[in-house]
Amino acid sequence: xxxxxxxxxxxxxxxxxxxxxxxxxxxxxxxxxxxxxxxxxxxxxxxxxxxxxxxxxxxxxxxxxxxxxxxxxxxxxxxxxxxxxxxxxxxxxxxxxxxxxxxxxxxxxxxxxxxxxxxxxxxxxxxxxxxxxxxxxxxxxxxxxxxxxxxxxxxxxxxxxxxxxxxxxxxxxxxxxxxxxxxxxxxxxxxxxxxxxxxxxxxxxxxxxxxxxxxxxxxxxxxxxxxxxxxxxxxxxxxxxxxxxxxxxxxxxxxxxxxxxxxxxxxxxxxxxxxxxxxxxxxxxxxxxxxxxxxxxxxxxxxxxxxxxxxxxxxxxxxxxxxxxxxxxxxxxxxxxxxxxxxxxxxxxxxxxxxxxxxxxxxxxxxxxxxxxx
Amino acid sequence: xxxxxxxxxxxxxxxxxxxxxxxxxxxxxxxxxxxxxxxxxxxxxxxxxxxxxxxxxxxxxxxxxxxxxxxxxxxxxxxxxxxxxxxxxxxxxxxxxxxxxxxxxxxxxxxxxxxxxxxxxxxxxxxxxxxxxxxxxxxxxxxxxxxxxxxxxxxxxxxxxxxxxxxxxxxxxxxxxxxxxxxxxxxxxxxxxxxxxxxxxxxxxxxxxxxxxxxxxxxxxxxxxxxxxxxxxxxxxxxxxxxxxxxxxxxxxxxxxxxxxxxxxxxxxxxxxxxxxxxxxxxxxxxxxxxxxxxxxxxxxxxxxxxxxxxxxxxxxxxxxxxxxxxxxxxxxxxxxxxxxxxxxxxxxxxxxxxxxxxxxxxxxxxxxxx
Amino acid sequence: xxxxxxxxxxxxxxxxxxxxxxxxxxxxxxxxxxxxxxxxxxxxxxxxxxxxxxxxxxxxxxxxxxxxxxxxxxxxxxxxxxxxxxxxxxxxxxxxxxxxxxxxxxxxxxxxxxxx
Numbered sequence: 001x002x003x004x005x006x007x008x009x010x011x012x013x014x015x016x017x018x019x020x021x022x023x024x025x026x027x028x029x030x031x032x033x034x035x036x037x038x039x040x041x042x043x044x045x046x047x048x049x050x051x052x053x054x055x056x057x058x059x060x061x062x063x064x065x066x067x068x069x070x071x072x073x074x075x076x077x078x079x080x081x082x083x084x085x086x087x088x089x090x091x092x093x094x095x096x097x098x099x100x101x102x103x104x105x106x107x108x109x110x111x112x113x114x115x116x117x118x119x120x121x122x123x124x125x126x127x128x129x130x131x132x133x134x135x136x137x138x139x140x141x142x143x144x145x146x147x148x149x150x151x152x153x154x155x156x157x158x159x160x161x162x163x164x165x166x167x168x169x170x171x172x173x174x175x176x177x178x179x180x181x182x183x184x185x186x187x188x189x190x191x192x193x194x195x196x197x198x199x200x201x202x203x204x205x206x207x208x209x210x211x212x213x214x215x216x217x218x219x220x221x222x223x224x225x226x227x228x229x230x231x232x233x234x235x236x237x238x239x240x241x242x243x244x245x246x247x248x249x250x251x252x253x254x255x256x257x258x259x260x261x262x263x264x265x266x267x268x269x270x271x272x273x274x275x276x277x278x279x280x281x282x283x284x285x286x287x288x289x290x291x292x293x294x295x296x297x298x299x300x301x302x303x304x305x306x307x308x309x310x311x312x313x314x315x316x317x318x319x320x321x322x323x324x325x326x327x328x329x330x331x332x333x334x335x336x337x338x339x340x341x342x343x344x345x346x347x348x349x350x351x352x353x354x355x356x357x358x359x360x361x362x363x364x365x366x367x368x369x370x371x372x373x374x
Numbered sequence: 375x376x377x378x379x380x381x382x383x384x385x386x387x388x389x390x391x392x393x394x395x396x397x398x399x400x401x402x403x404x405x406x407x408x409x410x411x412x413x414x415x416x417x418x419x420x421x422x423x424x425x426x427x428x429x430x431x432x433x434x435x436x437x438x439x440x441x442x443x444x445x446x447x448x449x450x451x452x453x454x455x456x457x458x459x460x461x462x463x464x465x466x467x468x469x470x471x472x473x474x475x476x477x478x479x480x481x482x483x484x485x486x487x488x489x490x491x492x493x494x495x496x497x498x499x500x501x502x503x504x505x506x507x508x509x510x511x512x513x514x515x516x517x518x519x520x521x522x523x524x525x526x527x528x529x530x531x532x533x534x535x536x537x538x539x540x541x542x543x544x545x546x547x548x549x550x551x552x553x554x555x556x557x558x559x560x561x562x563x564x565x566x567x568x569x570x571x572x573x574x575x576x577x578x579x580x581x582x583x584x585x586x587x588x589x590x591x592x593x594x595x596x597x598x599x600x601x602x603x604x605x606x607x608x609x610x611x612x613x614x615x616x617x618x619x620x621x622x623x624x625x626x627x628x629x630x631x632x633x634x635x636x637x638x639x640x641x642x643x644x645x646x647x648x649x650x651x652x653x654x655x656x657x658x659x660x661x662x663x664x665x666x667x668x669x670x671x672x673x674x675x676x677x678x679x680x681x682x683x684x685x686x687x688x689x690x691x692x693x694x695x696x697x698x699x700x701x702x703x704x705x706x707x708x709x710x711x712x713x714x715x716x717x718x719x720x721x722x723x724x725x726x727x728x729x730x731x732x733x734x735x736x737x738x739x740x741x742x743x744x745x
Numbered sequence: 746x747x748x749x750x751x752x753x754x755x756x757x758x759x760x761x762x763x764x765x766x767x768x769x770x771x772x773x774x775x776x777x778x779x780x781x782x783x784x785x786x787x788x789x790x791x792x793x794x795x796x797x798x799x800x801x802x803x804x805x806x807x808x809x810x811x812x813x814x815x816x817x818x819x820x821x822x823x824x825x826x827x828x829x830x831x832x833x834x835x836x837x838x839x840x841x842x843x844x845x846x847x848x849x850x851x852x853x854x855x856x857x858x859x860x861x
Contacts, residue, residue, distance in 0.1 A: 054654070054655055054658075054827065060794070060824060060825050061795070061797075061798040061799070061823075061824025061825070062794075062795050062824045062825075166593060166594065169594050170594045170595075170597075171591075171593050171594040171595075171596065171597060171601070172593070173597070174594070174597060205594065206589075206592070206593050206594040207588065207589040207591070207592050207593070207594075208592060209592045209608070209611075209612050210581060210588070210589060210590055210591050210592055210605070210608035210609045210611070210612050211549055211554055211580070211581050211588050211589075211590070211608070211609040211612040211613060212549065212552055212553045212554045212557075212588045212612065212616075213553070213554075214554070214612070214615075214616070215553075215554070215556075215557065215616060215619075215620070216616075216619050216658055216659065217655060217658055218615075218619045218651060218652070218655045218658050218659050219554070219556075219612070219615045219616055219619050221651055221655065222611075222615050222644075222647055222648055222651045223592075223611055223612055223615055224592070225647075226591070226592035226593070226608045226611065226612075227592035227593035228593075229592075229605065229608065230591045230592055230593040230594065230596070230601070230605055230608075231593050233601050233604060233605065234593075234594075234596075234597065234601065237597075237598060237600065237601055238597065255643070255647065257642060257643030257646055257647070258640065258643040258644075260639060260642075260643075260689075260694050261607065261637075261639035261640045261643065261694075262604065263684075263689075264639055264682055264683060264684050264689040264691070264694075265603075265604040265605075265607075265637070265639070265682045266600070266601075266604045267684040267685040267689070268604075268680070268681075268682035268683065268684055268685060268689075268715075269600040269601075269603050269604050269682075270600075270685040271438070271685070272436055272437065272438055272598075272599060272600040272603065273598060273600035273601075275437045275438055276437055276598040276599060276600055277598060277600075283684075283685055285684070298647075298650070300642075300643060300646040300647065300650075301646055301649070301650040302646055302697070307642075307697040307698070308646065308697065310693065310696070310697050311642045311643075311693075311694050311697035313693075314689065314690045314693050314694045331654075331825060331826065331827065332654065332825075332826060333825065334792070335792050335793065335794075337792075337793065338791075338792045338793070558809075558810060561809075620809050620810065621806065621808065621809020621810055622809055624806065624808055624809050625808045625809040625810075652839070653791075653826070653828050653839050654826045654827040654828060655827065656827075656829060656838065656839065657801070657804065657822075657827070657829070660804035660805065660806045660812055661806035661808065661809045661810065661811070661812075663806075665839065
């Protein structure tokens, strides 16, 4: 296969703060004590967590800066990602964005506002046009979520709203969330749904996986794309894209190999779905090309990459839906050279750059430079 | 000579190509049918008439009907309860063997009323064996249900039904303890089933009961039946992942598991992901000594139904499945007749290349079930 | 063959803590495990990540849920995806066909030398 030599766009990069103090000092005074008293374990401002982790930690072993957690250092990210891989643009999506899942909804709302302020004042104030990011959505109060989107949307580097926590425990097509989609649509932002959408715990209204809590990290990590499958199905079935015709959903970090299964099953149940949802205007799969983008990582790993491509090609137009992502600095990221060896030549320019640029309306880069590096 | 040889060749040829249908579905007409099979003390425990004990109540139903028209409610009985008619339809001349699954019977063990439910579960197996004896067609076998809320009791029932000739396997469906089925609490069942040479059939849909604390999907409860039906495989993914990661096949190498009700189209994604994650997270599960995909075909079979090939049957399912080496050794056929989305053997032949027909329609089931 | 490269004092290499050195232009992970020293190319054959994520004993398992630590059989795992390799042979634990280049290493007069 030819080596793609153009610039790259990466839709799944995790950035965070060096110290929780950066968020706490941006909270209204009444919440600072709440955030500080119990922050020893890091959870109060991170939101719910699953109980297990990978044996070597959740991040790349070489991604720890001298101070702060992985993903908190711009110079290290520039070295390991932005410069190393010739990035045209990356979308910063917080460590997980599940902060709004703290049990006190009023605290959650304040926390999300502080995080959005922190984002604008820190990372998005860096003089580097490659950095784009998202507005974190405080979904426990839908009207507040709309107000927060309106408050933050005008920042030129904000390109999408991130649902990092499924606050109300409903599949994301639920009408309870539609005002959020309307606000994103009006602000010309896309809807980014990160794997998990907050289902990192079986304590919430929404389960992490079907049929019971995973006992091991292996189970959790194999299975957690299940929530992406359901959220995408729900968005397709419940009229979101008919109501908001310019909205696209970007499904992040769930891989993509399940899409043929999901699309053929939803279409097979089209008659039943029509009986239940008369407003459904097209076969579920017919919304995919216009409204759905899927990031590549963790890209399905067959010993023979052509087999994965064959499987994916059973979905019409899949090469127009896929957008490259690394998941930097998490442990299971994909590097561009590895991906270049797994994608057909004729898909590469689209997947590595153009699909994402079109989705977020980014202009073409000024120049083409060095090849993808290992 | 030539004529008689030809006749015998035709018979053996028919037998050699005969279909094995691993999933014909039936119900009792009313719960009262089971009471004759309860021990007498437990018959006295139950009030006369249709009792209110142990109501099986799934939360999602097809608004257009859960069953094919000919199997819908007859008289005052429930759907799919004319077992003789269902067997007659299923046992077409080209069918060599078929197994009867109990629909409500497989959900019943999850209902919260533990004590009566355990009794009813055992009664259900006696009821099933009597139906098979009545039909008196030696191609027909039964899949027994298990009182699995107490797995040690379930293991006793596995050993009991192992003595019954017409039982070919055992059934886990209702999510009896609200845990993925790989949890070590279930291992006595697997130990008994492996010893008896009975496969454990795990069917999707076991999280739909109001009595079950788990959910049939991640990310919230499905808002329509159509989504619920489309996502059936999720439950199977969770159960089989936990069975593999708990080292169940290391502990019980002869154990056979059959996954039914979610089709097979999820397999390429699942096998790539399960193997890739195993490479990175092996240390957490050192008892899994081979890539998880190796258990498929060896210890695990996946029913191909519902085929669910898009709205017009045109989805390229064989193109998708052929992305996995030896996929035809990992799958079997269960018609799920008379459910609304059942598949005929011809639909399977139509979906797959000729070289897959024998393994999927017959050979794999031949080696997995106890015939 | 060129002369072995001096990669540091013997005391620089602590039990179980991989150290990355450069010899003949290559990044090499050097590991001490008890009295033994090992040297492997510090590039994972999977996605080219740094191999020196850590060194731990290999685990065996008599049955599901039970673990036996093989203290004398160390492995090294990649800092990115945690793929595991036998320190002595460089072979991947999950796939013996996949292996990392290993180098001759020796300790002499308090110094450690790698032969690239």
